[in-house]
Amino acid sequence: MELWFIIVVSICISCLIKSIITLNKTSKNLDLPPGPPAAPLIGNFIWLRKPISELETILRRLKTLYGPIITMTIGRRPFIFVSSHSIAHRALIQNGAVFADRPPPPPTARIANRSMKSISSSGYGPTWRLLRRNLTHEILHPGRVKSHSGSRKWVLSLLIRRLMNTAESVKLIDHFQFAMFCLLVFMCFGDKLEENQIKEIEDVQRKMLLGFRRFNVLNFWPIWISKTIYSKLWKELAQLRKYQDDVLIPLIRARLESKQEHVSVPSAYVDTLVDLELPEENNRKLEESEMVSLCGEFLTAGTDTTSTALQWIMANLVKYPHFQTRLYNEIISIVGPPPAFTEEEEEEEGVQQFRVVEEEDVQKMSYLKAVVLEGLRRHPPGHFVLPHRVTQEVELEGYKIPKNSIVNFMVADMGWDPEVWEDPMEFKPERFLDHEPAADTFDITGSREVKMMPFGAGRRICPASGLAMLHLEYFVANLIWYFEWTPLEGDEIDLTEKQEFTIVMKNPLCARISPRVHI
Numbered sequence: 001m002e003l004w005f006i007i008v009v010s011i012c013i014s015c016l017i018k019s020i021i022t023l024n025k026t027s028k029n030l031d032l033p034p035g036p037p038a039a040p041l042i043g044n045f046i047w048l049r050k051p052i053s054e055l056e057t058i059l060r061r062l063k064t065l066y067g068p069i070i071t072m073t074i075g076r077r078p079f080i081f082v083s084s085h086s087i088a089h090r091a092l093i094q095n096g097a098v099f100a101d102r103p104p105p106p107p108t109a110r111i112a113n114r115s116m117k118s119i120s121s122s123g124y125g126p127t128w129r130l131l132r133r134n135l136t137h138e139i140l141h142p143g144r145v146k147s148h149s150g151s152r153k154w155v156l157s158l159l160i161r162r163l164m165n166t167a168e169s170v171k172l173i174d175h176f177q178f179a180m181f182c183l184l185v186f187m188c189f190g191d192k193l194e195e196n197q198i199k200e201i202e203d204v205q206r207k208m209l210l211g212f213r214r215f216n217v218l219n220f221w222p223i224w225i226s227k228t229i230y231s232k233l234w235k236e237l238a239q240l241r242k243y244q245d246d247v248l249i250p251l252i253r254a255r256l257e258s259k260q261e262h263v264s265v266p267s268a269y270v271d272t273l274v275d276l277e278l279p280e281e282n283n284r285k286l287e288e289s290e291m292v293s294l295c296g297e298f299l300t301a302g303t304d305t306t307s308t309a310l311q312w313i314m315a316n317l318v319k320y321p322h323f324q325t326r327l328y329n330e331i332i333s334i335v336g337p338p339p340a341f342t343e344e345e346e347e348e349e350g351v352q353q354f355r356v357v358e359e360e361d362v363q364k365m366s367y368l369k370a371v372v373l374e375g376l377r378r379h380p381p382g383h384f385v386l387p388h389r390v391t392q393e394v395e396l397e398g399y400k401i402p403k404n405s406i407v408n409f410m411v412a413d414m415g416w417d418p419e420v421w422e423d424p425m426e427f428k429p430e431r432f433l434d435h436e437p438a439a440d441t442f443d444i445t446g447s448r449e450v451k452m453m454p455f456g457a458g459r460r461i462c463p464a465s466g467l468a469m470l471h472l473e474y475f476v477a478n479l480i481w482y483f484e485w486t487p488l489e490g491d492e493i494d495l496t497e498k499q500e501f502t503i504v505m506k507n508p509l510c511a512r513i514s515p516r517v518h519i
């Protein structure tokens with residue numbers, strides 16, 4: 001045998017042995033993060049006995065026993081929960097690619113999301129990259145967001161008009177949800193929709209959203225068992241999906257036809273989906289039902305999250321009037337007092353346009369930004385991010401995180417950590433003015449340092465954090481400029497939380513709103 005061949009083979013074998021030894025060493029020497037003992041095969045009984053809404057309370061109790069990184073074993077798979085800022089930064093920012101995958105979807109999601117054509121459920125790979133880049137470049141790019149400022153003004157005018165015409169005491173969340181929904185519908189399908197069309201889309205999306213908690217039971221069993229036991233529920237899911245197709249597909253077709261006729265219409269999300277080519281599927285184009293899934297995701301992801309945050313912020317401004325006064329003073333110092341309600345501008349599409357605090361003015365308001373950040377810190381709409389899956393075994397904080405384990409991050413706990421935030425349970429916007437980093441320079445993406453992460457952090461961070469901040473700042477500024485908000489007589493604003501799709505107010509905000517300038 002040739003000498004060179006023997007040398008090459010020996011080197012290869014020694015490298016192989018070395019890498020096996022190193023791999024074994026890492027796997028053997030490191031333990032999983034600590035957690036309660038799990039029974040073989042079925043994992044932690046605790047999970048099976050308790051409803052999912054109690055998860056957070058259980059994890060908080062476990063945190064005092066095991067520390068800021070905990071393993072719960074469910075079935076044979078470890079689920080890891082992180083509540084520490086620095087560990088979250090190490091995982092999501094410093095080791096971002098490894099932590100950026102998603103777990104395989106449960107059967108009901110596979111049906112609803114049409115072979116997983118949505119950004120949030122796609123695995124970390126070329127399809128996810130294509131869909132996410134399309135959204136961020138074509139719709140969420142600041143220039144594109146600006147092109148929709150007319151729609152925002154229109155929706156704001158509609159909201160102001162509705163609030164003026166309601167009784168003195170108003171339950172606000174329905175109005176906030178409708179306003180946020182309108183904004184996203186316009187960005188998704190273009191801005192020529194009638195109010196009844198918007199209501200129909202809202203109805204189907206809400207049914208999909210609320211249905212998912214009910215349909216979740218279908219995911220606990222092997223599919224052939226659940227199809228036998230729960231055949232009616234499966235049928236209902238299929239009908240709901242058909243209802244969504246029936247409502248959204250005609251809108252998609254109408255939009256694409258009008259786009260062909262009028263080349264210059266401002267771009268809507270639907271327009272950007274037509275020419276996408278799926279890199280993992282022979283560059284085929286998206287089917288209509290897959291566009292439905294992506295549009296549905298766009299509407300759902302941005303409506304409840306933003307309207308929930310808006311409600312929490314307004315609730316705190318009603319409960320603590322001195323913050324409201326300080327905010328109002330900042331607004332009038334920049335744009336002057338609000339106009340009388342009679343000073344409406346031209347009617348557009350059937351809605352009187354009000355003079356509003358413009359988006360450019362909003363950018364100059366540091367206290368406003370502090371109020372919104374404090375709202376997101378104290379009341380993040382989601383107390384967890386979406387589950388992440390690790391693509392390979394990795395070390396984190398001296399522990400082993402096995403390949404394919406599911407990792408989640410405790411968003412609310414990070415915002416409420418007394419080690420990082422003084423009096424964390426108090427609503428104090430001033431903390432973003434008196435301490436560094438101040439509101440104007442606060443890094444909500446966590447790329448330098450994670451202090452709170454209401455939008456997540458790293459590669460899976462919410463791609464629309466900029467749009468959401470703009471929506472919140474613009475609406476809060478205008479609602480405070482036009483109206484004085486006070487509690488109903490004898491009523492105390494109750495900030496108790498309740499888990500729905502997001503973490504909402506258990507007793508929705510009702511307030512007395514009085515126009516600041518009377519006619």
Ligand code: HEM
Pocket residue numbers: 119120121132184297298301302303305306309380381382384385386387454455456457459460461462463464465467468
């Ligand atoms: C206050 C408003 C919002 C909050 C608090 C919020 C929060 C979040 C969070 C926590 C995640 C998960 C991050 C992770 O898994 O690590 C997320 C993902 C996502 N959000 Fe938002 N979001 C908001 C508004 C919006 C809006 C307005 C849109 C769309 C127009 C949107 C679209 C998405 C999408 C597509 C994803 C999935 C990203 C991915 O998996 O790559 N969100 N958001």
